[in-house]
Structure formats: structure tokens, C-alpha cells
Amino acid sequence: MDKVLSKNLKCRLHSSKDLNLNVKNSYRFYDYYEIKSDNKKLLITNFKNSPHFKALKSKNFEVYQKYINLSNQKDHSSEKYKYLIKKFDIDLLTNFKIELKQFTYKKKKFYLIIDGLHRVSIYFYITKNNQLPNKYIKIN
Numbered sequence: 334m335d336k337v338l339s340k341n342l343k344c345r346l347h348s349s350k351d352l353n354l355n356v357k358n359s360y361r362f363y364d365y366y367e368i369k370s371d372n373k374k375l376l377i378t379n380f381k382n383s384p385h386f387k388a389l390k391s392k393n394f395e396v397y398q399k400y401i402n403l404s405n406q407k408d409h410s411s412e413k414y415k416y417l418i419k420k421f422d423i424d425l426l427t428n429f430k431i432e433l434k435q436f437t438y439k440k441k442k443f444y445l446i447i448d449g450l451h452r453v454s455i456y457f458y459i460t461k462n463n464q465l466p467n468k469y470i471k472i473n
Contacts, residue, residue: 335466336465336467337433338463338464338465339379339381339464339465341441341444343377343379343380343443344378344383344445344446344450344453345375345376345445346377346378346383346400346404347375347400347403348375348376377445380446380450380457384399384400385397385414385454386457386458388414389454389455390458394411394415417452417455418455421455421456423460426452426468427469429452430471431449431452431453432447433470433472434447453465
């Protein structure tokens with residue numbers, strides 16, 4: 334494998350009624366749910382449907398920050414993400430590879446982003462590529 338197509342890259346998002354992640358037309362977040370417990374559902378969708386990528390495309394970080402707050406990710410914030418965007422250097426992906434896990438869904442091969450959703454979002458936003466080269470990924 335020498336590349337992963339962007340259409341085959343999935344991410345796992347915390348689902349929340351407050352963000353309407355489960356309403357198909359609201360933010361276009363919809364693929365399928367992974368149930369972790371009675372109280373916790375995770376949504377598996379293409380990374381382009383994530384608040385991370387949508388913030389870049391819209392230049393509006395309100396939904397991203399709301400997602401971070403609701404998912405209780407204390408190590409993330411809009412300010413930190415904007416800093417990462419400003420300082421982003423594609424060459425860093427050689428040392429800080431995107432961690433992926435291969436899986437099959439409906440008889441098709443996909444890759445779940447285990448670590449690096451911010452980096453993937455920035456990479457595809459900046460480069461306008463439709464594929465992620467092998468030199469930037471690590472398959473677990």
C-alpha cells in the first residue's frame with residue numbers, strides 16, 4: 334500500500350444530542366454508531382464530516398469548540414488547534430505519523446484514525462490532495 338484515499342479515512346466522534354451528530358441533515362455526520370456503553374455512543378464517519386475539518390473549511394471554530402467541550406477533551410481547544418494550523422509543517426508527518434487501524438465495513442476497506450485527526454484535517458485542507466501518502470501513516 335502506498336497511499337490511503339481520503340474517502341476511506343474514518344474518524345470516531347463522541348455523539349451528543351446537543352450537537353445533533355445523530356441528525357443526518359444537521360451537520361452531515363452519519364455513518365454508523367459504535368456503542369461503548371448505555372450512555373456513550375461513538376459515531377464513525379469520514380473525517381471530512383468532523384468538527385475538526387469543518388472548522389478549517391468554514392473558518393469558524395464554534396462547532397469545534399462546542400464539540401471539544403461536550404466531549405470533555407481537556408487537552409484540546411480552539412486556540413491550540415489554531416496554533417497547530419499556523420505552525421503546521423507537512424514534513425513533521427514523517428516523524429509524527431498518522432496512526433490508522435484498517436477495518437472492513439459493508440465489504441469495503443476503510444481506515445479508522447486512531448491518532449492524528451487534527452493533522453489529517455490540516456493536511457488535506459492545506460494540500461487539497463485526495464490521498465495520504467504511505468510515508469505519513471502507521472497502520473496498527
